[in-house]
Amino acid sequence: MKRISSALLGVLLAGLGAGSAIAQQQTLPASNAPQAAPTTAAPDDGGLTGSVTGEGAWQDLGVAIPAFPTDNAVPTAADGGNTAALGKNLARVVYNDLKNNGLFKPTGPDALPGIGYQEVAAPNFSGWRARSAEMLVQGFVRAAADGRLTVGCYLYDVGLGSELARQGYVVQPGDWRRAAHKCADMVYSRLSGESPFFDSKIAYIAETGPKDHRRKQLAIMDSDGANHRFITNGQATALTPRYSPDYQQIAYLSYLNGNPRIYVYDIGSGTQHLVLQSRNPTFAPRWSPDGKSLLFSMAIGGNTDIYRIPATGGEPVRLTNTPGINVGGSYSPDGKRIVFESDRSGSQQVYVMNADGADQKRISFFGGRAATPEWSPRGDQIAFTCICGNLRVAVMNPSGGDMRFLTNSWQDEAPTWSPNGRIVQFFRTEKNTGHTSIWQVDLTGLNERKLNTPVDASDPAWGPVLP
């Protein structure tokens, strides 16, 4: 267990703060609108068969999101400088979350009149009906004497004139965007019946420089690209990061000291440790769902197998033992099974085994090669890279059935799931230039879009929803 100071590593940002402050839930007063029944029409479908093929009617809902008023415009350290300007920024984040993900038909604060503070819990339904809004998101922001912010978020059905949901959050000024993401998550979950995903983060590799001298840095950002930070300075090539489930650590591959090895970087302390002291290359790190152990791949004499090791270090346990390349690995959400990649049959294919390595069986039989399998957080799908002519992102069920392509480009690879298992991110490489970028696509195959990153980007790893 070798600890290395961040200064020596040239780590740019030591001490980002030990993870994110919890967005404390705050009980809000009910609005004066009647409460709708606590469940929506969205069914608990328990599987994607019914819900992925057709867009729900909810996709077409017009959602109005006016600026969040404040009771008292006071200075704040959050973006905007004072709580009145912040209120508009909060509504913008909610609007952009919904709009950029192709969810609903939102209208944001820059296209809507402002509302008064008292109006938040007493909406002017007739006015919104006149604007043809079907759903209405109203919120407020207040600053406490200690600087902390209280953000309230109400969702109304304009047609029914009723309140569908409300939540309040207490956050530090630096976490103001999280309150907006939580609000967008509430709206999305209530209207779609799906689990939330906006309040989450992505670790990835930032790429710069020419194709034969790429500089590759570990970087992190919020799910909407905000709060972007470089973690390493690029002196050593960094690859394939994975956030720990609690966002406190990132496991990744680094060529620090010349050889590929897995390190675990601690975000709070800005230090990192080598997962395993070994003369052999270690790569492809993957966290267990409880964050207590890591899967990794190690090549010995050219033969690669998958191992499990406590995240804090210790004795590795070998899970595969066949000639060839066994690599990667992704746990089922219950931690009982692992999907991985092996070329034991002669080419890369996807296999499933029990968490202890027992009962290994191949599930991909499509022609072409199948690589980088990632188990959906919902458990019902496995995303992977199909190497069939071009490289394309596809999904199948855990038995290998119902294979569907989600993308069709020259080179798309390395899928990672949104926390709710509804969206897949991946990276796309441009032919010849080698430029890379992170993209995402719905499980429906729709709403494909490129994420905005400061420089080229690859190897995205989407973490869970923050508490």
Add this chain to the structure above:
Amino acid sequence: MKRTLLTVTLLAGSISLAACSSNSAKNRTAAELPPPPASSTTTTPPPPPSGPAAGSQADFVASVQSDTIHFDTDRYNVDAQSQTILQSQAQWLARYPMKRVTIEGHCDERGTRDYNIALGERRANAAKNYLVSLGVDASRISTVSYGKERPIALGSDEAAWAQNRRAVTVTVQ
């Protein structure tokens, strides 16, 4: 040992006729090779006095057939042409028994990242194993895989990919 290694270069032609898979290449030992022709010891002239410093990386590159061997798509077997190249490298290593080398394994861009790191490692090891079969002590050879991270040909076509699927021997100075 030195005599045998010198011989091997001369026999490139016959070896390539018997182009073999990596597995058989791995198992091939110097003892299995046909006996040397009489002239073998005169075929490798000492480096010219004005050339690179004896035992240097420049000397290595100038002395061997190539510092690089190539592989087919998704393969790691050392083909006949690569065997000849590695034989010339083994010969140089026999001349400088204190020298150590690192073999760098590389892949083309048309594979996934993790797998390519494993495949590059496999290619580097295939080259290493062949050198060891020629009598080079395994402790003198280390390997490192760069997967698809360090292409030398920058295009996205078969010709570029063929150049990038390689194992490069670099002397440790």
